[in-house]
Amino acid sequence: MIQTAKLSQDSGAPLEDNSQYRRLIGKLLYLTITRPDICFAVQQLSQFLDKPTTDHLQAAHRILRYVKNSPGQGLFFPANSSLKLRGFADSDWAACIDTRRSVTGFCMFLGEALISWKSKKQGTISRSSSEAEYRAMALAACEIQWLIYLLETLEVKMEGPAVLYSDSKSAIAIAENPVFHERTKHIEIDCHLIREKLQKGIIRLLHISTDNQTADILTKPLQPLSFQKLVSKLGLHSMYNPACGVLEDKPTTGQG
Incomplete structure (x- = not known):
């Protein structure tokens, strides 16, 4: 989440359709079972399920972009x-x-x-x-x-x-x-x-x-x-990153 952003019930314009926001937060809540790094952000956004606004949806999309950049993290x-x-x-x-x-x-x-x-x-x-x-x-x-x-x-x-x-x-x-x-x-x-x-x-x-x-x-x-x-x-850790770091190059023996 943006450090300087302070979300509240009155921030942003109310959404015409609340179902999209509620489905998204529900799925993110399940994801927090294995992703503690998004636990605080999802907890904050889950407080606005009754009357979500455009600012709340924008913050939820920011979480999605973060998860997309690290799909193998666990x-x-x-x-x-x-x-x-x-x-x-x-x-x-x-x-x-x-x-x-x-x-x-x-x-x-x-x-x-x-x-x-x-x-x-x-x-x-x-x-x-x-x-x-x-x-x-x-x-x-x-x-x-x-x-x-x-x-x-x-x-x-x-x-x-x-x-x-x-x-x-x-x-x-x-x-x-x-x-x-x-x-x-x-x-x-x-x-x-x-x-x-x-x-x-x-x-x-x-x-x-x-x-x-x-x-x-x-x-x-x-x-x-x-x-x-x-x-x-x-x-x-990300499953797509090498677990043992950078492997050192082995010296060649000169045998063909």
Whole structure:
């Protein structure tokens, strides 16, 4: 998506026929099952299914052009990957122009393989960026717990506690501080949830810089260079590119 473009319900002229837009978004939603790089853009456009406009359709066509330029791109699952679970959680505070709700994004890796991801608008309005980040961490913590249950059912033994990365130092401080303050009582349930996972040793919180936050691609439009950088971090590869890089030319022996 264009980084400077802010889509809303009133942007553009209403479409005369909504069926084309709805069919297109429905197909793109299925494509997000294997293409996390378009997850945020499709999530944004799916909010306007009731009254789509020309601007929304133009943004959807932009996604189609991107998919057409990379038809063989998909997730790669290495065979020799470790069994350490790690996740990245991020949010874009008050990103929605119409409702001022924040957008949550997280992605989960088992070793080097991406196994779970989500881009979703939060259900309530967050009154601060720390609250929005904390709600994203809470949703990611629930996903980590579910993945742990799934791996135990499959008799897969994890290597140590799961690591959850966040670029918000204030949200990490709230999770690690056992004392509740007046400003955090409105998110008390999420505080109890994450703190319980920390005390049981299920997850471990680590700070990460915004430039290295992989989940950033699931919360907001990015510049092309930043977007491509995070796409490579998600483990997406094109089946039409050489898997082993450029082959070196073998020296000739001179035998005919």
